[in-house]
Amino acid sequence: MSDVVVVGGGAIGLSVAWETARRGADVTVVEQSRVGREASWAGAGFFPPGNLSGAATPIAQLRAFSHTLWADWTARLREQTGIDNGYRVCGGVIVSFDNSLDVEFQQWCAEGVSIERLTSESAREVESALTAEFCDAYHLPQLAQARNPRHLKAMRSACELAGVQFLEGCPVTGWDWAERGIIAARTAQGRVDGDQFVIAAGAWSSMLLAEAGLPVTIEPVRGQIALLQLPRPLFRHVIEVGPRYLVPRPDGRVLIGSTEERVGFVKQNTVGGVTGLLEFATSLVPELVDADVERCWSGLRPCPTRELPLIGRLPEAENTIVATGHFRSGLQMSPGTGVLVSELLTGEVTSIDLTPFDPALDESQAAIV
Ligand SMILES: Cc1cc2nc3c(=O)[nH]c(=O)nc-3n(C[C@H](O)[C@H](O)[C@H](O)COP(=O)(O)OP(=O)(O)OC[C@H]3O[C@@H](n4cnc5c(N)ncnc54)[C@H](O)[C@@H]3O)c2cc1C
Structure with missing residues (x-):
């Protein structure tokens, strides 16, 4: 059984997995096809700048927080994997x-x-x-850019070095429940048991969220x-x-x-x-x-149907965190999201306030950016 099961091996899922494994957890990434081959691979990989002390809106704070991490993540990825992600x-x-x-x-x-x-x-x-x-x-x-395929290759390699397990060609079709919440991801290859779960399935997240008690649309x-x-x-x-x-x-x-x-x-x-x-x-x-x-x-x-990505615990399954809906900015915001979700998983105070990203907020409540 893993401490944390991450569903989805895109930039968001890999960032959560790397950061969480770095904090000492056993992490498994479950991916329906191949890791890092969907939106995160297809994106253009350019990133607007940010200034955390001056960022006034929630989305600007998430962008600026990620901005503070990119240079350091790039250096650590290069040092650990020998792969240059092209960030400049x-x-x-x-x-x-x-x-x-x-x-x-x-x-x-x-x-x-x-x-x-x-x-x-x-x-x-x-x-x-x-x-x-x-x-x-x-x-x-x-303003900066990175080469998406190289970044994803580096992230996967760094995850493996940190002990992250990968299950590829393994779509999650639903959840098994017990009193404490979700206890396993159901797949055609059997159950993947975990203490905590992260839904980072990009454009495919709606079904997994509905099965976890949050019927929201990610288009x-x-x-x-x-x-x-x-x-x-x-x-x-x-x-x-x-x-x-x-x-x-x-x-x-x-x-x-x-x-x-x-x-x-x-x-x-x-x-x-x-x-x-x-x-x-x-x-x-x-x-x-x-x-x-x-x-x-x-x-x-x-x-998402609202302006902000969904980052936070699910109301019906407290041991499950969603991290999706980054629309046009998911690569740029992936290091920040990875750190914030890891902070939630380990019970730390988060580096920025995640209240506006709460998945339980509906469209009218989620702050317009
Ligand atoms: C053309 C284009 C240009 C872009 N340009 C930029 C840019 O310049 N800068 C920027 O920051 N962002 C850009 N983006 C947006 C960015 O690519 C996305 O926001 C980001 O990749 C989302 O990452 P993700 O990990 O949530 O999704 P994905 O990369 O799609 O990963 C989700 C993963 O979950 C897996 N999955 C889904 N369902 C299941 C299941 N049931 N079981 C197991 N696995 C599952 C999928 O196979 C996939 O691998 C662009 C996107 C596109 C398409």
Whole structure:
């Protein structure tokens, strides 16, 4: 029997498992397919900055708390596993074609994050490849990126070194109960017994939550990505326009993201989705028209019906914690979530207040960010 059974081997589940094993617990991760192959693998891997002492909203606090951990986690992963997850501070240029950046610019200033307003001239001094045809922009020098597949490989390896057991190809179909709460995860391969359980099943969490007495919806929202290849890097900042972005890798690749589509558990790329991404990319950086298209993929983001992720104990099963619903920011927020859930599991005071993330709060109660 394990001290802690984590259901779901994405960035969230692996972060919980690593941090909890580091605190001395026996941890088992149960994964329905292969570890680290769903949304966490598919994501673009860029992370806005944060400043914990100035973060005013719950989501800003979680983002900022995670921000404080990334450099240290990267160093420890490299030291323990020899794998470089590609985390680096590359900076970001946020662009608008309709003068809509005032509010978010003020929010970053109020948080105390390093930021600089750009004109179309100064923006092109920061990134000369950028089109001149936009209205407004700002520069976030502390925005960072990582290579998702490498990070997940490092996390898995670090978990194994810390003694975490993995059960792959093993979907959890329900729970066995006793008076103290859930006592085992039910799978086709038999029961997985534990003292405490963590539901970190991303876009697939609804069924497991309903079976655990919390009938909330976590909707899959598809995001398509196209990957370009250039002989040399054309630009070095992440460039963002609303929900779309370009992420330049140091090896000349450029990742174009992303769509937001509510099409159920369907992961195909579509002509409309990919064409839209390519048009977006060349309108922003015209020289990309000569790039090779290397490949496309998509992933399913876990989207809750409220604004905040669900992090906390289940009301009907006190020995079970949910950590899901991070939607577009789950990779960035995974170290913070891993630490916070481990603190809950070991009965420590949590590093930030988790009340607004309580899974039992309904939409009207969960703070709007
Ligand atoms: C195109 C795209 C771009 C993105 N870009 C970014 C970005 O730049 N920055 C950022 O921070 N975030 C980004 N995200 C969001 C981020 O990827 C997600 O929020 C994050 O990966 C969620 O992690 P997770 O561990 O909850 O889910 P997942 O990675 O999906 O992991 C859940 C795991 O649970 C397993 N599972 C499900 N049900 C069961 C079951 N019954 N039994 C056993 N196992 C089960 C699944 O197989 C899966 O492996 C992006 C997402 C997409 C799709």
